Amino acid sequence: MPPNAERREILSDAAVQVLARHSSRGLTHRALDVEAGVPRGTASNFFPTRDAIVDAILVRIGERLAPDAEVHATLAARQPGRELFADYMKDIVQRLTSDRDAALALFELRLEATRRPHVEAAISAWLREGLAADVAFNARMGLPCGQHEISLFHYAINGFIFDQITVAVDPSADRNQVIDDFVERLIPRTN
Known part of the structure; x- marks a missing residue:
């Protein structure tokens, strides 16, 4: 898997975990960075908006299930x-x-x-x-x-x-x- 695709998957999994554990109120770019263990600002590079995070979550859930x-x-x-x-x-x-x-x-x-x-x-x-x-x-x-x-x-x-x-x-x-x-x-x- 190319590094960007792997990083996107890691961030998408982090988004699923943050949403599941902290509800939508906890779903921030910073929370994704922390959950994924990546440098600050990484999530916003992959998902520039909250809507992009939601879209990535749905794709990842489909893959996981x-x-x-x-x-x-x-x-x-x-x-x-x-x-x-x-x-x-x-x-x-x-x-x-x-x-x-x-x-x-x-x-x-x-x-x-x-x-x-x-x-x-x-x-x-x-x-x-x-x-x-x-x-x-x-x-x-x-x-x-x-x-x-x-x-x-x-x-x-x-x-x-x-x-x-x-x-x-x-x-x-x-x-x-x-x-x-x-x-x-x-x-x-x-x-």
Whole structure:
């Protein structure tokens, strides 16, 4: 990786961490420099505005939460159906809960979107592109959900992730069982 690309990645990761740990109020160029361990002024060279930081955060979160190619290859080899759909959902939950900073940063951006037009536009586009990609993926893989069901799963999974990375309503809940229950209730069985 070229040095500038590596430095940009380090600063983007620092931005995700600062946002997750200190909320949007703590998201400053100086905080990024400190978190990344780089000389003062480095972050502003890469991200001249706060909006540029937000854009970099969204790109980096997408990279960090991308599916593992091996996991998806194993899943793709299976027969399409409700069980496979549930296992894809479990993979999503695993990725989001394993990278708590990325998940928290996403929630922070959604809150910040209620106050800042650029953040609202950026996160809205990011979320809608993700939904469209999920719908296209399901169709391509022959999975049993259309846009409406995928939207319902986004609502359910977002609430579940929020619960898992903050304060759990039921700390004893089994993640896999929760996903299986979502699938059972949201995807009608076909005979």
